[in-house]
Amino acid sequence: METETKPAVEERTMAVIAHLSALAFGTGSFVPAIFWAEQRKKSRYASFQSLQAYGYQSLGYTVWMLAYLAIAVFMLILLIVLAAVAGSSLSSPDTLFLVWVVAFFCMAFGLFGLYLLFPLIGAVACALGKDFRYPLLGSRLAKYLGYDFSKPDQPIDQTHEEHFAASMGHFNVILFFWGLFGPLALWLTQGKQSAFLKLQSVQTVVYQTIGSLIYFGISLVASVMFIPLYAGVIMAENGMAGEAINPVTMIMFFVGMCLFGLITLFGPLYHILGQWAGLRTLQGHDYRYPLIGRLIEKWLSKPEILTEQ
Structure with a gap:
């Protein structure tokens, strides 16, 4: 039976920084890319966590932007419908608009806060030497690469690794200029x-x-x-x-x-x-x-x- 080996301090440090780079709001997406390139032949743990962080910033930011646009469209339609239903009986249009603005910004910033929450959790988990996985992305990426934290001698599929890294560069188009x-x-x-x-x-x-x-x-x-x-x-x-x-x-x-x-x-x-x-x-x-x-x-x-x- 193979036992898990706790990653070295250097590996954990690089993984932590890779995840925390998401807090730079897209301007730090190159950090996990550099760490992955540096560690892919040295540390399976650091390279996987860095590649995962790179993917999260590329795909996650894309999903967040699409969700933000969907919320904006939904809230706009909702405002129009509420205004039409209320009609002349609406005593204070300004109050309705104010409530709408507050609700919209709460949803938008709440969603963005959720986007930043997972990298923080990932940083803490990696600092403790845990095998962190982003929801939806992490396990799929591990399966795609053939990565198993409990099997340190199991090689990673380098072809899939390169395809994923290259594709995230393309997806980075959502991060204007910094991508x-x-x-x-x-x-x-x-x-x-x-x-x-x-x-x-x-x-x-x-x-x-x-x-x-x-x-x-x-x-x-x-x-x-x-x-x-x-x-x-x-x-x-x-x-x-x-x-x-x-x-x-x-x-x-x-x-x-x-x-x-x-x-x-x-x-x-x-x-x-x-x-x-x-x-x-x-x-x-x-x-x-x-x-x-x-x-x-x-x-x-x-x-x-x-x-x-």
Whole structure:
């Protein structure tokens, strides 16, 4: 009969930090990715806990955002229905709206608190050397990897391990800008050991970098387009000379609105494609992003790049 071996202090410390990185609200998702890459050949315990924490932050944040949107839609519909039912008999519309706002924020922050609760429990459990599993995710991941805490000599399925790590990088698209640092860490630390992980990570970094730059660029230009109209209105209110509304300022304002419309339209498509890439990779496919995937693959296959590898 095999007995459980309590993880070493270093293993437990890394596992604790990996779980606690969730408290950074998405900006620390690269921490468990680095720990997994560092420990995957050294400690089954630390690598599993780190990979699990990485997955929780990627998938958990996605689920939290979807749940938040669902709550927002539900509460909005509820407000409309209550207002319609009450009709003219409603003596104080402000009271109804206030109750609605309080209920909405209680649900939203309560859900986010629940999201942060599990990493705290995980950190405490790992500090005590326990085999912590996130609800829904932990046991499934352990089965997927072939991980058993009570069998320290049982190897982990490295192919599945890499597919999961790569897919979480794709799912990190939900963590705007900060999400690309996880796959970047995997590229830099695992690129020479795994061609699959390198290609997937490079793709993810390029895709999310392009998306972030386009978003920042369009937002900046759109904001600049609004300045003349706003400045003109402020000047007019203060009795200063100049017309607040003229053809030039209105055209600039219209262009700015169109640019923000593009963000609103294509933003969800950008996220959906990243999520789709994560799903396909998790299913075992060697995914390629449209356009950039093949270009990156050709770049990585160049003789000078292969020599560096």
